[in-house]
Amino acid sequence: MVKLYGTKMSSAFRNHVLAKEIGLEYEEVPMDLAKDEQNSDEFLKLNPNGKVPCLVDGEFVLWESMAINNYLAAKHKPELLGDSPEDKALIDQWSYWGILEVQTHLFKMFSQKFSVPEDERDDTILQEAKDALPRLFKILDNHLSDRKYILGEAFTLADINMGTIVIVTQFVQYDISGYANISKWLKLLTDRPSFG
Ligand SMILES: N[C@@H](CCC(=O)N[C@@H](CS)C(=O)NCC(=O)O)C(=O)O
Structure with missing residues (x-):
């Protein structure tokens, strides 16, 4: 197995x-x-x-x-990779962007809050992450303004990869309620049994 x-x-x-x-x-x-x-x-x-x-x-x-x-x-389940090389490339684009740009900041926040001992925490690291995220979340929020899922109507691997990054905001208590499109999309994902 x-x-x-x-x-x-x-x-x-x-x-x-x-x-x-x-x-x-x-x-x-x-x-x-x-x-x-x-x-x-x-x-x-x-x-x-x-x-x-x-x-x-x-x-x-x-x-x-x-x-x-x-x-x-x-x-x-190859259908999760879209219908075309372009779909697959877009899934890669959002996945790499997510892990490199967004997750990097969220993991720094996570580590400062939960892994680094209190007396060794560096507020500048936390602040840098907090400063960087709004620009990135705005990009994702704009993208989702006219789409149900990242590639459009179909749920794909891009949603799994990005969703499991954005959900980290809940652990680090970073408020994303101001991003209405992201919030709606994340709710669709977390309602799926797989995210439970
Ligand atoms: N880029 C890697 C990151 C893996 C990673 O950072 N894993 C952490 C847990 S979230 C880990 O195993 N940390 C243990 C360590 O660094 O000692 C991936 O996405 O698989």
Whole structure:
């Protein structure tokens, strides 16, 4: 059976969502990051980066959450990748933009709030993230002004990848209620059983 290392409370969340969307039977291997299980010799043989998620599908081993989602969608539900090379390229565009531009700031906020000890927190890092996000959320909000989902009428991998990034705002208590189109779209996603 396919094994997915990492719980929903990590970057593996988007893989758990995708796995549910495609009805994949898989085993979740929870990794206790606080106990440094990701740096065990056994796990480093699978992912030398010492990070979750990691997918093991028979002899095939894959790390990086976006790559895992692309692989699983291509193998089990290619319609999630759109109807054309252009659709696939747009899914990549939004996914890369999301993980590089948006998630970077949200993860900095997350880490300052929850991982870094209180006396070592750096308010400038938190502020830089807070300053950068409005411009990015405005881009996404404008894009969604005349679309139900990121590519239009169809729910695709772009929604899973972006949705699992934007949802981090709820954990770091970053208010996105001012972005009406994003809020409407995120509600559509979180109403899906896969996001539960
Ligand atoms: N770009 C990677 C990021 C993976 C990542 O940062 N994973 C974190 C958990 S969210 C991790 O395993 N951290 C453990 C560590 O850095 O020691 C992906 O999307 O798969």
